[in-house]
Amino acid sequence: MKRVVMTVAAVAVCACAAAQYTLDSCQAMARRNYPLIRQYGIVEQMEEYNLKNASMAYVPQLSLSGQATYQSDVVSFPDAFQEMFKMMTGNEMVGIRPDQYKFTLGLNQTIWDGGHTKSQKEMARAEKEVAVQTAETEMHALRERVNQIYFGILMLTEQLEQNSIVQKTLDNNRNTVAAYVANGTAMESDLNQLKAELLTNSQRRAQIESSLKAYRMMLSLMTGTEMGEGATFERPDDREAFYSAEVRRPELDLFDAQTAQFDAQRRALNTAVTPKFGLFAQGWYGYPGLDMFADMMEYKWGLNGIVGVQFSWNISGFYTLKGNRRKIDLAKEQVDMQREIFMYNNTLQQSQIAGAIEQMQKVMKDDDEIIALRESIRRVSEAKLENGTISVNDLLKDIMNESQARMAKSLHELEWLKNIYEMKSTVE
Numbered sequence: 001m002k003r004v005v006m007t008v009a010a011v012a013v014c015a016c017a018a019a020q021y022t023l024d025s026c027q028a029m030a031r032r033n034y035p036l037i038r039q040y041g042i043v044e045q046m047e048e049y050n051l052k053n054a055s056m057a058y059v060p061q062l063s064l065s066g067q068a069t070y071q072s073d074v075v076s077f078p079d080a081f082q083e084m085f086k087m088m089t090g091n092e093m094v095g096i097r098p099d100q101y102k103f104t105l106g107l108n109q110t111i112w113d114g115g116h117t118k119s120q121k122e123m124a125r126a127e128k129e130v131a132v133q134t135a136e137t138e139m140h141a142l143r144e145r146v147n148q149i150y151f152g153i154l155m156l157t158e159q160l161e162q163n164s165i166v167q168k169t170l171d172n173n174r175n176t177v178a179a180y181v182a183n184g185t186a187m188e189s190d191l192n193q194l195k196a197e198l199l200t201n202s203q204r205r206a207q208i209e210s211s212l213k214a215y216r217m218m219l220s221l222m223t224g225t226e227m228g229e230g231a232t233f234e235r236p237d238d239r240e241a242f243y244s245a246e247v248r249r250p251e252l253d254l255f256d257a258q259t260a261q262f263d264a265q266r267r268a269l270n271t272a273v274t275p276k277f278g279l280f281a282q283g284w285y286g287y288p289g290l291d292m293f294a295d296m297m298e299y300k301w302g303l304n305g306i307v308g309v310q311f312s313w314n315i316s317g318f319y320t321l322k323g324n325r326r327k328i329d330l331a332k333e334q335v336d337m338q339r340e341i342f343m344y345n346n347t348l349q350q351s352q353i354a355g356a357i358e359q360m361q362k363v364m365k366d367d368d369e370i371i372a373l374r375e376s377i378r379r380v381s382e383a384k385l386e387n388g389t390i391s392v393n394d395l396l397k398d399i400m401n402e403s404q405a406r407m408a409k410s411l412h413e414l415e416w417l418k419n420i421y422e423m424k425s426t427v428e
Contacts, residue, residue: 019227019228019230019231019232020231020232020233020234021227021231021232021233021234022233022234022236023146023147023150023234023236023421026146026150026219026222026223027143027146029223029224029225030142030143030146030222030223031139031142031143032224033222033223033224033225034139034142034222036135036138036139036142039131039135040132040135043128043131043132043135044128046127046128046131047124047125047127047128050120050121050124050127050128051121051124051125053120054117054120054121054124055117055121057110057113057116057117057120058110058113058117060107060108060109061107061108061109062105062106062107063104063105063106063107063108064103064104064105064106065103065104065106066101066102066103066104067101067102068099068100068101068102069099069100069101070098070099070100071098071100072098073098074095074096074097074098075096075292075296076095076096076296077093077095077296091297093296093297094296094297094298094299095296096288096292096295096296097287097288097299100286100287100288101286101287101301102284102285102286103284103285103286104282104283104284105282105283105284106280106281106282107280107281107282108278108279108280108310109278109279109280110276110277110278111277111278111279111309112276112277112278113271113274113276114271114274114275114276115267115270115271115274116268116271116272116274116276118271119264119267119268119270119271120268122264122267122268123261123264123265123268125264126257126260126261126263126264127261129257129260129261130254130257130258130261132257133250133253133254133256133257134254136250136253136254137250137251137254139250140249140250140251140425142222143425144425145222146219146222146223147418147421147422147425149215149218149219149222150219150233151414151417151418151421152215153212153215153216153219153233154233154235154414155411155414155415156208156211156212156215157212157233158407158410158411158414159208159407159410159411160205160208160209160212161410162403162406162407162410163201163204163205163208164205165403165406166201166399166400166403167198167201167202167205169378169399169402169403170194170197170198170201170399171198173194173382173385173392173395173399174191174194174195174198176382176385176386177190177191177194177385177392178191180386185388186388186392190391190392191392193392193393193396194392194396197396213229216229216231235414235417236417236421238417238420245427246427247343247346247426247427247428248427248428249342249346249426249427249428251342252339252342255335255336255338255339255342258335259332259335259336262328262331262332262335265328266325266328269321269324269325269328272314272317272321273314273315273317273318273321274313275311275312275313276311276312276313277309277310277311278309278310278312279307279308279309279310280306280307280308280309280310281305281306281307281308282305282306282307283303283304283305283306284303284304284305285301285302285303285304286301286302286304287299287300287301287302289302289303289304290304290306346426349426350423350426350427353419353422353423353426354423356415356419357416357419357420357423360412360415360416360419361416363412364409364412364413364416367405367408367409367412368409370405370408370409371402371405371406371409374398374401374402374405374406375402377398377401377402378395378398378399378401378402381394381395381398381399382395
């Protein structure tokens with residue numbers, strides 16, 4: 001059983017180590033792992049609660065209250081009238097008592113609120129859209145950071161491959177020179193030069209591996225996925241980097257959402273100064289009641305009720321309406337200005353990246369020819385070294401020149417591809 005568990009664990013580790021990643025998969029993992037992703041769920045819930053609260057305006061509103069008072073004076077009949085009443089009926093009019101009590105149940109039902117509820121729902125939806133687009137803007141910045149790290153890994157991986165090619169070439173020449181030294185046709189110092197260059201190349205490899213490890217660690221933290229040394233990263237296809245000429249950045253959607261939010265606030269201002277109509281009903285138990293004359297004859301608690309239609313109009317809202325409208329207009333103008341600034345900077349950025357792409361395309365045209373020439377020179381130098389017509393130092397220069405040419409081609413291609421994805425990121 002232990003052997004089975006160990007075998008399964010080993011297979012799982014190998015599968016993890018040999019995992020392959022693409023730029024799109026890393027982007028998706030980074031998005032899911034980013035703490036801000038929880039913001040979307042929170043925003044949806046907040047909108048739901050805001051809409052429910054706004055809808056409560058047309059739900060009957062119940063209220064319960066109670067009071068006990070003692071009055072310094074109460075309604076009463078003149079003494080002459082009380083004496084006449086006593087003579088005619090034989091009953092004494094006790095009058096209204098100064099201690100009074102009331103326990104009230106009230107009901108209010110809005111009939112028309114001037115569009116206030118509708119405007120509150122519009123504001124809730126607009127607020128939600130602003131929050132969503134704000135989060136999308138930050139997510140776009142996250143995507144750019146992932147792009148930078150991913151292409152950094154590709155470039156460092158390419159440098160490792162070229163380093164291995166140089167290592168192999170140096171090894172071959174070291175073996176050749178070692179044979180010459182054994183035959184007495186080369187000096188020990190020539191062999192030492194190759195050994196020193198091999199050590200130097202190993203140092204460069206260690207530096208590259210250290211940087212690559214740091215980049216992989218950063219990408220692992222961003223994606224929430226452990227990316228071991230055996231993980232491979234596919235080079236993006238330049239055909240997948242196609243982008244539209246129209247700018248569709250989330251910042252523009254955010255500006256639109258902010259403008260819509262200000263429009264909703266302006267409509268809410270208008271509804272705040274409109275008349276409102278509703279129904280109401282009140283029922284209370286206490287003393288005195290509505291029949292004041294009966295309560296003057298007898299101290300008795302009873303049930304009472306009132307129903308009716310009510311109208312309200314808060315005209316004080318007109319005092320600040322003009323100023324509040326102007327504040328909203330100024331806020332919209334500020335958003336328009338931010339949009340213009342963003343588009344201006346975006347255009348400059350596109351122009352700069354387009355120049356870099358064009359420059360790299362011109363440079364890439366000659367890479368293959370330069371590599372072929374450098375390889376040819378290196379092969380001739382190896383033949384000359386065999387014939388003893390050049391020094392090992394000259395051969396080393398030719399080897400490094402060829403290595404640099406191959407490295408330059410790989411880096412030019414990756415830089416060109418990186419610039420294309422940067423251009424894509426500026427428009428969408």
